[in-house]
Amino acid sequence: xxxxxxxxxxxxxxxxxxxxxxxxxxxxxxxxxxxxxxxxxxxxxxxxxxxxxxxxxxxxxxxxxxxxxxxxxxxxxxxxxxxxxxxxxxxxxxxxxxxxxxxxxxxxxxxxxxxxxxxxxxxxxxxxxxxxxxxxxxxxxxxxxxxxxxxxxxxxxxxxxxxxxxxxxxxxxxxxxxxxxxxxxxxxxxxxxxxxxxxxxxxxxxxxxxxxxxxxxxxxxxxxxxxxxxxxxxxxxxxxxxxxxxxxxxxxxxxxxxxxxxxxxxxxxxxxxxxxxxxxxxxxxxxxxxxxxxxxxxxxxxxxxxxxxxxxxxxxxxxxx
Numbered sequence: 001x002x003x004x005x006x007x008x009x010x011x012x013x014x015x016x017x018x019x020x021x022x023x024x025x026x027x028x029x030x031x032x033x034x035x036x037x038x039x040x041x042x043x044x045x046x047x048x049x050x051x052x053x054x055x056x057x058x059x060x061x062x063x064x065x066x067x068x069x070x071x072x073x074x075x076x077x078x079x080x081x082x083x084x085x086x087x088x089x090x091x092x093x094x095x096x097x098x099x100x101x102x103x104x105x106x107x108x109x110x111x112x113x114x115x116x117x118x119x120x121x122x123x124x125x126x127x128x129x130x131x132x133x134x135x136x137x138x139x140x141x142x143x144x145x146x147x148x149x150x151x152x153x154x155x156x157x158x159x160x161x162x163x164x165x166x167x168x169x170x171x172x173x174x175x176x177x178x179x180x181x182x183x184x185x186x187x188x189x190x191x192x193x194x195x196x197x198x199x200x201x202x203x204x205x206x207x208x209x210x211x212x213x214x215x216x217x218x219x220x221x222x223x224x225x226x227x228x229x230x231x232x233x234x235x236x237x238x239x240x241x242x243x244x245x246x247x248x249x250x251x252x253x254x255x256x257x258x259x260x261x262x263x264x265x266x267x268x269x270x271x272x273x274x275x276x277x278x279x280x281x282x283x284x285x286x287x288x289x290x291x292x293x294x295x296x297x298x299x300x301x302x303x304x305x306x307x308x309x310x311x312x313x314x315x316x317x318x319x320x321x
Contacts, residue, residue: 008188014062023048025212037199040209081150085161091135139166233303239296253282
């Protein structure tokens with residue numbers, strides 16, 4: 001596929017409101033050929049972003065385009081293949097019949113629809129199992145059939161929502177190789193997942209979404225470097241905050257320490273506000289300090305929502321508060 005320098009997918013200051021609820025807030029995102037991972041906890045806005053990218057929703061503000069065409073228009077939708085997370089099959093229909101029906105709905109004549117059906121079933125490893133009814137499929141087989149229908153129109157962009165969910169380790173490796181092959185052909189893949197660790201096996205380029213905003217985009221290394229350059233504020237509830245302050249104040253990663261009065265049910269208590277650079281190293285060092293000094297830590301809370309979400313993913317957590 002020739003690269004004309006134009007983004008495959010472009011979000012320009014996009015917001016989407018559901019009445020008083022903001023699903024997406026002033027998102028700007030540009031995707032080109034290759035694989036980009038989209039990471040976000042439940043409620044982060046991932047589903048809204050994917051539906052806007054595939055033309056299922058119109059933005060309240062801003063513009064979404066696929067190869068320069070408004071994503072809502074049929075010309076843009078013809079360039080996109082979509083593999084949703086949820087299942088919506090005719091359970092009594094065999095997989096081959098389902099994919100062929102989807103090909104006809106794409107506008108292909110019968111002979112071409114059947115040819116494409118066999119090609120995509122072969123590509124996703126379902127050619128020898130596609131005559132069974134979908135109702136008897138495993139979760140992994142259902143995922144493969146969804147991917148097959150997404151490939152029918154040989155799309156320039158593939159939007160994949162949790163595509164590895166429910167697939168066994170061998171099948172997962174086969175799917176990862178398939179995605180890499182599609183990217184090598186010049187396609188743009190947007191792969192959504194809850195887990196950064198899963199996406200890192202596929203791509204190093206990720207976008208992290210939190211509370212309707214893009215918190216970070218780039219390679220995992222670039223995002224970690226970005227966090228390292230920006231101090232993070234952390235509130236620590238501990239039995240003896242003054243002792244902890246003394247232990248932390250001269251640490252290399254600690255920029256500042258402040259005692260904060262806090263009223264609890266049993267009376268006034270002090271929390272510790274710590275500003276630290278290189279958050280990854282700080283948390284590793286802090287964990288060792290807690291163990292060696294036998295500190296009684298009741299709560300540790302990053303105060304920057306964006307950094308909290310990004311840091312959660314980079315440290316292998318969910319990013320949830």
